Amino acid sequence: MNAKQTAAHKAVEFVQDGMVVGLGTGSTAYWAIQRLGQRVKEGLRIRTIATSLRSETLARELDIPVISFADVTAIDLTIDGADEVDPANRLVKGGGGSLLREKIVAAASRTFIVVVDESKVVAQLGAFPLPVEVVPFGWEATAGACAALGCTPTRRTADGQPFVSDNGNFILDCAFGTLAEPESLAARLNAIPGVVENGLFLGMVDKLVIGHADGTCTLR
């Protein structure tokens, strides 16, 4: 097992029969969904809410029941990855372009478990450009307002075309360098008209599972 798989499998141990489970997005969450699929085949009864169309498709392929927010009032436990995590378990997320749904699902979860390999653990956030989801209308003006906060924003592309999120929005990858004050930055970004959400997940993590190359994992 690689480090991502190790972390994902550890997190899935916290899933119990009858739970509503939030499914994250990305290559680490992928392993958690695969493991959940195995456990469902073995008899585990869960219902899930996916943070992306990609993860929803994978879950359905594995015969994991997928529901919507219309069917539940809360999510028991969500397992998702991250692009960076600092010593206070603050995260940068959105490398996969799903930060808005990921934040909605994490905020609605009683327990939010984050799974990473050790390369994601950093002393300070910011080497990974901060993903910010913006509406397409006037995105140039929105990017200008983000730049005024001290970053170089780049509109994300995929296959030479603008990347479009599951919500029909663009992603600006905002290179700030080291994020000295993530809380105030998150508030200032979200105050810009046109910004839908930013990729800083602050004070949300209940459990962090770090997978290591030697097959062990650490809980924090």
Ligand code: 5RP
């Ligand atoms: C997607 C995310 C992912 O959780 C993040 O990009 C980490 O992905 P991976 O596990 O592939 O490294 O935030 O929007």
